[in-house]
Amino acid sequence: MRTVTWNPEVYGRYSGERSRPFVDLVSRVATEDPTRVADLGCGSGTLTAMLGERWPDASVSGFDSSPEMVAQAPTDLPGNVTVELGDIMSFDATGYDVVVSNAALQWVPSHRELIDQWADTLESGSWLAWQVPGNFDAPSHALMRDLAESAEWSERLGGVLRGPEGVDSPVQYAQRLQEHGFDVDAWETTYVHVLAGADPVLGWVRGTGLRPVLDVLGEADAPEFERQYSDLLREAYPATAAGTLFPFRRVFCVGRKR
Numbered sequence: 001m002r003t004v005t006w007n008p009e010v011y012g013r014y015s016g017e018r019s020r021p022f023v024d025l026v027s028r029v030a031t032e033d034p035t036r037v038a039d040l041g042c043g044s045g046t047l048t049a050m051l052g053e054r055w056p057d058a059s060v061s062g063f064d065s066s067p068e069m070v071a072q073a074p075t076d077l078p079g080n081v082t083v084e085l086g087d088i089m090s091f092d093a094t095g096y097d098v099v100v101s102n103a104a105l106q107w108v109p110s111h112r113e114l115i116d117q118w119a120d121t122l123e124s125g126s127w128l129a130w131q132v133p134g135n136f137d138a139p140s141h142a143l144m145r146d147l148a149e150s151a152e153w154s155e156r157l158g159g160v161l162r163g164p165e166g167v168d169s170p171v172q173y174a175q176r177l178q179e180h181g182f183d184v185d186a187w188e189t190t191y192v193h194v195l196a197g198a199d200p201v202l203g204w205v206r207g208t209g210l211r212p213v214l215d216v217l218g219e220a221d222a223p224e225f226e227r228q229y230s231d232l233l234r235e236a237y238p239a240t241a242a243g244t245l246f247p248f249r250r251v252f253c254v255g256r257k258r
Contacts, residue, residue, distance in 0.1 A: 015046070017193045021250050022047045022102045025131045026054070028185050028254045034058045034097035034127075041065075041104020044072040045083035051100065052078035058098075063091065093118040093128075101130040103208075103250075106167050112176065119180035119257070126257050128177065133208075134188055134249040136164040139236035140201055141209055147229055148213060156221075160212045173253040182255035189250055194243040201237045201246055202230045 034055055039048040042062030052060045056078070063086030064070050073083040088108055093099055099118060105111040118128055135141060141161075148157035168176075174186035195204065206214070210229075214222050237244050 017191070017248075018103070019047055020191065021131050021189070021252075023050070024189065025102060025129055025252055025254065026051065026100060028252075029098060029100070029127050029129050030256075031098060031125075031127055036096045037061070037098040038063065038091070038093070038096050038100065040086075040088050040091055040099065040101040041107075042083060042102075043069045044074070045070075045077060045081065046074060047102065048083060049074065049077050049081055051098075052081035055098075056080060063088070089114065091118075093121040096122065096126065098127045099129070103131060103133060105130055106132040106162070109166070112168070115173075115176060116180065119177060119182065119255075122257050124257050127255065128182070128257075129252075129254040130173075131250055131252045132167045134167060134169075134251040135247075136162060136166060138247065138249070140205055140233065140246075143232045143236060144205070144209065144213070144229060147225070147232065153225065156216060157213060160216055161209075167251060170251055170253065173251065177253065177255040181258050183258060184253065184255045186251075186253040188252065191248045191250065193246045193248060195246050196243050199230050199233065200244050201233045202226065204246065 035058055037051050037055060037058045037060040039051060039060065039062040042048045042064045043066070045062045048060060048062035052058075058080060060078075060081045062081065062083040064083070065085065065087050067085060070083055070085050077083065088101070088104060089110065091114075099122070108114065115128070115130075122128060145161050145163065147153060148161055170186035170188050174184040177184045195201065197203065213225060217225055237246060
């Protein structure tokens with residue numbers, strides 16, 4: 001898996017829009033008294049705090065592989081919440097009652113196998129819940145890939161970006177959990193965000209999908225790629241008087257082991 005450098009400030013600019021899928025995901029985890037809860041790919045842990053507040057008697061652990069993000073963990077986290085460095089690929093689900101991952105598994109090519117592993121490890125009555133972006137064929141990502149694969153950029157950026165095959169459909173994820181003895185609730189939602197300011201879609205993807213490109217190009221060449229990419233984005237996502245409409249599809253899966 002390619003290592004991605006994260007910028008907490010850039011990622012956090014749309015914190016309200018990014019937190020809504022997390023709330024929608026965990027609202028479907030219908031357990032009242034878990035003992036141990038894990039949040040995989042928790043970033044700074046700002047959203048992990050919600051889990052600690054919801055389940056005050058549980059030990060809630062947030063894990064993220066980015067030192068930059070973990071360093072930004074709030075100092076006022078609930079007393080039952082910790083945020084620490086940890087790789088999703090090495091996570092052991094043994095002993096956990098709830099395992100949550102919000103917008104992180106799409107970065108892990110082997111996440112399907114990890115889901116199988118966690119599902120087998122979790123005890124009866126435990127919950128496994130995740131959400132991944134399902135917009136890899138949207139203009140924001142398709143245009144990025146097309147530009148990266150152009151004659152000017154392909155030598156440096158060929159194979160850097162992921163395509164739609166990086167995540168599954170709700171049906172595919174549901175079938176996977178069912179095969180491991182889970183009752184499943186899976187769905188998809190397209191959020192239409194209204195983004196303000198100049199080039200807001202570029203500002204959004206700078207915090208997420210564009211990170212691999214920025215890491216490869218560095219400060220010298222990234223501005224030119226962004227200039228070309230922003231021209232394409234303005235045409236695909238025209239600004240209106242009320243802001244720029246940015247549809248964002250997300251895929252959810254929540255399961256309880258029988």
